[in-house]
Amino acid sequence: MTDAVISFKDVTKTFRRADGKGDFVAVDKLSFEIAKGEIVAVLGKTGCGKSTMFNIVAGLIEPDRGEARVTGHDPFREFDYFRGKIGIVFQNDRLMPWRTALDNVLLGLQILDADPKQAVKTARGWLARLGLAGHENDYPHALSGGMRQRVSIARAFAVNPDILLCDEPFSALDEMTARDLRAEFVRLVRANNKTAVFITHQIGEAMDIGDRIMVFHRPARIAYETRLSAAAAETERRKVQDDIMHVLSVEQVTA
């Protein structure tokens, strides 16, 4: 792959243990490339280093060794370069409780100094697209979990980023709401030609969302990788599911 939007080459990240007794390796010589327009689902068990990889791509933490690049730039050292280029949907909605739904969606646009009138129009548009018209002036506490997560998706899309990073954004929602939001999310990513990295610990979710699925073992390194189109036959999907379950269970046995 040559025109990679996101590339990791032998990336390693180690953290100090909370009790101060030694270190633990969260990401171990991780290498992969993600091309423009791809939706990659990253699957792995809790604590396998998915979120550390996510934070490295987001520029929130710096690798100890190896090379992480996003559109050819170092996301940590060239932090400001990525203003408006990366949108993030976190595991929890992370809405500012003192801002209304509309003001939360406006946050990124305000930080990017967008024209105020145009920003409000954009934010309202995204809220409406996500089924939240009429809730613009509601504070987060007045919204359901699903509605709050929709606001956070609108906040990420509103700045029109090239890359979307999602860290288990629907894991706290009921299955019906999560399924609706997953479908909406994929539709929006494809319609707006974004590149997306979607972290999850659910096999079904990874298969519903990803063009490509990467399964991580602990510490984060790729144990299995496959491509899966939305039009794949049921037998193919079942085989991929079995393979993933096997890879994850092998880790359980050897861990």
Next chain:
Amino acid sequence: MMNAGIARVLQATAGMIFLAVVWQILSMTLPPFLFPPVPEIISRTIEILITGALLTDVLLTAARIFGGLFGAFIIGAILALLIARSKTLENFVSPVLTFFQGIPALSWVVFAIIWFHGTEFRVLFIMIMTTLPAFTFQILDSIRSMSKDLFEMTMSFRPSRWTLFRFLIVPTIVPGILTAWKVNLGNAARVVVVAELVGATGGVGYQLLRQQQLFDMAGAMAWTLQLVLFVLVVQQTINAIEAWALRYRPVSERGI
């Protein structure tokens, strides 16, 4: 059923009415120079409020309280922001502020009289020194309790320092600032009287000293009530600001 608003007002005033009744009973049995009748105290209180020259003393004290509190708030906020950014500075400054907290207000009054000329500067110095530690520690606490999740979410948009301050830090520390103001207001009102009592030629403290020299209990009570009224009005104003600024907070129908 009684209107909830009326019930609340009655509950809030019942204790004060009880206190006034007890005082009035005492005034009927004890000499008036010890316990003057309630109507006389009320009349003297109103007299101060409607007499320009006397009201000036109340306003002077109010200005001193606000001056001291604003000064301490600004310095405390800057110190808290700096300490939050530097562990070295915290190691250096925190013990000093804790040391200051242990110094009685009266000691600061004595220091100010020895060190400085000019009443206003002395009072300002005393007010700032006595309220600065509490402001600094309370604002620092608010900064430290800032949500890591919200910080990372905001940082993901790559804000400038100023934008981060405006959009995240200020709204986060507002509840702490309001609490700090409420706590320090009461302290400041007590300290300013001590400062004026010893080193000023005007203000509520100075007037209290005069009433003591004249052995005028009704006057002493009337001047004390000026300060109490001032604190109540400002507290209510802060409460109103708090209710507006923190209107986003959900309120459970079930009480604690």
